[in-house]
Amino acid sequence: MFKIVKKQVLNPSIVLMSIHAPLIAKKAEPGQFIILRISDGGERIPLTIADYDRENGTVTIIYQLVGKTTRELADMNEGDSLLDFVGPLGIASHLEGYRKVAVIGGGLGSAIAYPQAKKLHSLGAEVHSITGFRNKDLIILEDEMKKFSDKLIVATDDGSNGNKGFVTDVLKQLIDEGNKYDLVIAIGPLVMMRAVSNLTREYGIKTLVSMNPVMIDGTGMCGGCRLTVGGKTKFACVDGPDFDAHEVDFDEAMRRQNMYKKQEKESEDIHVC
Numbered sequence: 001m002f003k004i005v006k007k008q009v010l011n012p013s014i015v016l017m018s019i020h021a022p023l024i025a026k027k028a029e030p031g032q033f034i035i036l037r038i039s040d041g042g043e044r045i046p047l048t049i050a051d052y053d054r055e056n057g058t059v060t061i062i063y064q065l066v067g068k069t070t071r072e073l074a075d076m077n078e079g080d081s082l083l084d085f086v087g088p089l090g091i092a093s094h095l096e097g098y099r100k101v102a103v104i105g106g107g108l109g110s111a112i113a114y115p116q117a118k119k120l121h122s123l124g125a126e127v128h129s130i131t132g133f134r135n136k137d138l139i140i141l142e143d144e145m146k147k148f149s150d151k152l153i154v155a156t157d158d159g160s161n162g163n164k165g166f167v168t169d170v171l172k173q174l175i176d177e178g179n180k181y182d183l184v185i186a187i188g189p190l191v192m193m194r195a196v197s198n199l200t201r202e203y204g205i206k207t208l209v210s211m212n213p214v215m216i217d218g219t220g221m222c223g224g225c226r227l228t229v230g231g232k233t234k235f236a237c238v239d240g241p242d243f244d245a246h247e248v249d250f251d252e253a254m255r256r257q258n259m260y261k262k263q264e265k266e267s268e269d270i271h272v273c
């Protein structure tokens with residue numbers, strides 16, 4: 001059993017939890033994920049590792065209340081335990097050797113961008129972080145991102161934080177101002193990652209995205225997380241989750257993401273009732 005040692009509600013739909021899982025904390029690296037199961041017979045859900053504390057043996061996950069299992073998870077409290085917590089899974093992000101990097105997080109994607117910014121900063125790269133949210137009430141991890149960024153710009157779709165715009169607008173402006181990035185990392189909704197990818201392709205800047213498709217086993221056996229990257233079939237769980245953005249077939253990924261919407265809704269309705 002894996003004990004919840006910390007629970008923090010970051011905004012009305014996003015929750016942070018630190019889980020006591022010393023063996024995973026010992027090995028975890030940015031870009032990797034875990035798969036958890038709350039109880040016997042429950043759904044297995046993949047969540048990217050948002051942070052880890054090797055000394056205290058904890059792994060932090062940050063999740064959005066988007067379905068039955070994440071709502072059940074949010075009903076749990078410090079002191080409760082999860083049945084399964086498996087990881088670290090996936091290939092760690094390759095972050096060594098970059099001088100100047102733009103790290104972009106859209107919504108919950110900021111939680112995944114955060115460990116990337118932190119690691120890049122520790123490796124000596126100049127880090128410009130850009131995070132985007134629908135409105136100011138949804139902003140998360142601003143102080144944390146600031147700590148590990150040479151520059152942080154938080155944008156909101158409605159301008160309620162005084163900085164209206166999309167992350168792509170901010171990135172374009174920074175590039176046009178003369179910032180020479182040797183890498184852009186974009187993490188967030190598929191539509192946002194595709195927009196960043198289209199922009200950086202124009203400028204010829206290497207870009208990584210973290211893909212988060214439906215996952216079941218997390219070991220490359222079920223095929224649930226398959227994507228097309230560079231014309232070839234890849235599995236996000238074992239070949240990723242990071243991929244070269246300019247090679248990803250985003251249209252196919254979006255179609256696959258919507259495949260189980262009906263079942264997810266039915267499952268959530270059962271939970272609510």
Ligand code: FES
Binds near residue numbers: 222
């Ligand atoms: Fe089954 Fe990736 S989750 S192959």
